[in-house]
Amino acid sequence: MSDLLTTPLAGLHAELGARxxxxxxxxxxxxxPQGLMAEHKHTREAAGLFDVSHMGQLKLSGPDAAAAFESLMPVDVIGLGVNKQRYGLLLTDDGTIIDDLMFVNRGDHLFVIVNGACKVGDIQHMKDRIGARCDVTPMPERGLLALQGPKAVDALxxxxxxxxxxxFMTGSPFQFHGQDIFITRSGYTGEDGFEISVHESQADALARELLAQPEVKPIGLGARNSLRLEAGLCLYxxxxxxxxxxxxxxxxxxMQKIRRTGGERAGGFPGAHKVLGQLDDATQVKxxxxxxxxxxxxxxxxxxQLRDMQGNPIGEVTSGLLGPTIDKPVAMAYVDVAHTAVGTRVNAIVRGKPVAMEVAPMPFVPNRYYRG
Structure with missing residues (x-):
């Protein structure tokens, strides 16, 4: 543990008895100390505060920034309105996923949030591919807090x-104790909520003020994982x-229509031949x-491992646990296309024995984003 990086809230986590x-x-x-199950349920019922300062924050600036960023993803960047947020996918030249991310049009620049485990590679990828067209500026001095749950808005x-x-999926600059912060109404739990970018020098004070609100309790990565899985959200x-x-x-x-079909902005992203081929011809998807x-x-x-009812291997589970809200085992998996219809029965092989499961629509728990 001594070799690990720490977030601006390391001292607070220790005070709160975090594992x-x-x-x-x-x-x-x-x-x-309250435990994963209680933290999960509290977020669903009230408001949970997550430290996600390990995520990568960066800005892309310059007059060509939107077009440059769009060249890396099958996503409409140029058409995104000011203070609007969108989900994006960085792709390899083979059309596979380097990382998923969120970005906001701040008017004079794009504000981008990437996954913590991928941020060094993502930033280098952007510098290599589009660094000559725009400024790629990492912001390691920024902390990131997520306040999630139906009562998050009252507390914040x-x-x-x-x-x-x-x-939902909009953002705006605000002030906290005279310092600039940037807040989006978004998150990774399926609940209404907010993500707050704050300078590392103000992160602890902001977290403490939020935890002083009666609705708010601290929530760890364990409940973050169970919440996002019930919400049907991918983990990179x-x-x-x-x-x-x-x-x-x-x-x-x-992948917005303008990047997929016809027109001068269709295609043109890494791996477009593979991705557009799969969209056009379902037989290319196995x-x-x-x-x-x-x-x-x-x-x-x-x-x-997953098998069909005759015992043939058909795929593999990628995430799974007992969903605290749904109170049933839930999982995501990749299976061959013949077994993707809702209601299809499959067997998961757990310790050598078949465990019955059924293909189900996602999210497993209805999303409650605030759309106005």
Missing amino acids: MVPFAGYSMPVQY ERVVPGVKALV GNDIDTTTTPVEAGLNWA RKRVGLIGIDRVPVREHT
């Missing part, structure tokens, strides 16, 4: 007046990686990501 684990090169809180509005005017390195394409991952919705719900109360973990 720390290595994650993405950082010492991070996996849970607090007291600390940062005006945030309740935001709607588990459910998507450089072996999966956006089409296999069921992320067609993240497997797809699906949701699974357990018939029995046996949790099924990642890397568990």
Whole structure:
């Protein structure tokens, strides 16, 4: 643990009795004394505060920044309105996923958030590919907090007046104790909530003010994982990686029509031949990501083999656990396309024995984003 990086909230985590684990090169809180189950349920019912300062924050600036960034992804960057946020996918030249990310049009620059484990590689990839067209500026001095849950807006509005005017996937600059912060109404739990970019010197004070609100409790990475899985959201390195394409991952919705069909901005991104080929011809897709719900109360973990009812291997689980809200085993998996229909029965092989599961639509728990 001594070789790990720490976030600006390291001292606060220690005070709160967090159990720390290595994650993405950082010492991070996996849970607090109340435990994963209680933290998960509190976020669903009230408001949970997450330290996600291990994530990478950067800005892309210059008159060509939007067009340059668009050249790396099958996503509409140029058409994104000011203070609007969008989900993006960095692709390899083979059309597989380097990382997934979020970005906001700040008007004079693009504000980008990438995954912690990928940030060094992502930033270098952007510098190599588009560094001659725009300035790629990492912001390691910024902390990142996520406040999630149905009562997050009540708590945050007291600390940062005006945030309740935001709607899902929009952002705006605000002030905290005279310092600039930037808040988006977004998150990784399926609940309403916010992500707050704050200078590292102000992160501890902001976290303490939020935790002083009656609705808010600290939440660790364990509950963050169970919340995002119930919400049907991919975890990079588990459910998507450089072996999966956006089409296999069921992320067609993240590729806007203007980048997919006709017109001068269709294609032109890395791996476009592969991705557009899969969109145009379903026979090119051999497997797809699906949701699974357990018939029995046996949790099924990642890397568990899946078989059809005749015992033939058909795929593998990429994420799985007992969903605290749904109170059933839930999982994501890649299976061959013949077994992707909702209601299809499959067997997960757990300790050599078949455990019955059924293909189910995602999210497993309805999303509650605030769209106005």
